[in-house]
Amino acid sequence: MKIDLRGKHAIITGSTAGIGYAIAEGLANAGAEIVVTGRTQQRVDDAIAALKKRLPEARATGVAADLGTAEGCQALIDQQPETDILINNVGIFGPQDFFDVDDATWQQFFDVNIMSAVRLSRHYAKGMRERDWGRIQFVSSESGINIPSEMVHYGMTKSALLSISRGLAKVLSGTQVTVNAILPGPTRSEGVLNMLSDIAQKEGISQQEVEARFVKENRPSSIIQRLATPEEVAHMSVYAASPQASATTGAALRVEGGIVDTLT
Template sequence: MKIDLTSRTAVVTGSTRGIGLAIAKGLAESGAAVVVNGRRQADVDAAIAAVRRHAPGAEVRGVAADLGTAQGCEALAAAEPSTDILVNNVGVFGPHDFFEVPDSEWERFFAVNVMSGVRLSRAYLPAMAERGWGRVIFLSSESALNIPVEMIHYGLTKTADLALSRGLAKRMAGTGVTVNAVLPGPTLSDGVADMLKEVREKTGKSAEEAANEFVMTHRSTSIIRRAATVEEVANLVVYVASPQASATTGAALRVDGGVLDTIA
């Protein structure tokens, strides 16, 4: 199967590093014109260069905007008024005890992880429907179903992403636009490496070793018994963005390494 996204444009939010950058590279490699996004122009410029190195000749551009704000979402939509593929990837996470999370953090997590997808879907979906083709993909998480006790505020936002993607899929029924959610499990992204920095410094373990130890300690139901790579997550996203995935919509697609202990 050859995925060909030539003539398609893809906006990938939060794509200056980690899973988002891997998705941008995968889409560009498949022929899409890719728009990367981050809060800082320097990071956006570096991501554009990284995607071009990975996919020489690819059309890549970027927009620096903070999508945790309505103004940032408006700025992105104004700079890129049309897209065929929208990957709502931008997100924040971090372990904090429920009783120590202030209202401001709940609001920040919801604004970035949920409202960015709401605002950008509202901006881009109508034109996709008019053209009769489009792909919207939300990056949720296994934490949407397996709420982590140390990140209840994060898990809530990822459950909200599932509800949003399913509802939008039903709203777009019959238009040729699909809306899906992808649920990664523990993934060795830059963010996870940063989260495990203290452990790595104390033990001298590599990022991969620390991530795998985290999986076995905190996500012991993992079947692959390791953290996924960002490329493994991106591969599924690229497929869901493709013409070949035309019968897949309203789905919660797991790339969690088997962490969720269910066959449903």
């Protein structure tokens, strides 16, 4: 299968590192013109430079904006009013005892992880519907199904993305606009690696030992028994964005290594 996205325009939110960056690179490698987004211009510029070093022919631009706010989403829309492919990837996470999560933190997770996707999808889906072609993806998580006790506030947002994704697919019924959710498991993204690195330093053990222990203790049902790579997640995203995935919509596409122990 050869995925050809030449002539398509893609916006990937939260794409200066980790899964978002890997998806941006994958889409660019397939020929799409991509828009990298991040909170600071420096991060955006660095990501584009790294991308073009690997893919000299890549067509990539960037937008620096805080997509956890309505103003930030509007800034992106003002600079990029239309797109063919929208990857709602931006998000925050962090373990915290349920009883210590205050209202402000709940609201922050809601604004960044959920409302950024709602605001951008609400805008870009209209143009896709008018042109009768488009791809919208919500990067959810297996934590949206297996709610982690140490991150209830995070799991809630990922469950919400599953609902929004399925509902929006129904809203766009009968069109050539598909809407899907991508469900990674623990992935070697920048945020996860930083978290595990902190643990390794505190306990005086290797990063590899911490990663292995994390999977064994926190995701014992994992079939692959390791963290996934951002590129492995990106492969699923690029396929779902392709013309070949025209009959895949309203789906929760799992890239979580078999952690979710169900048949569906």
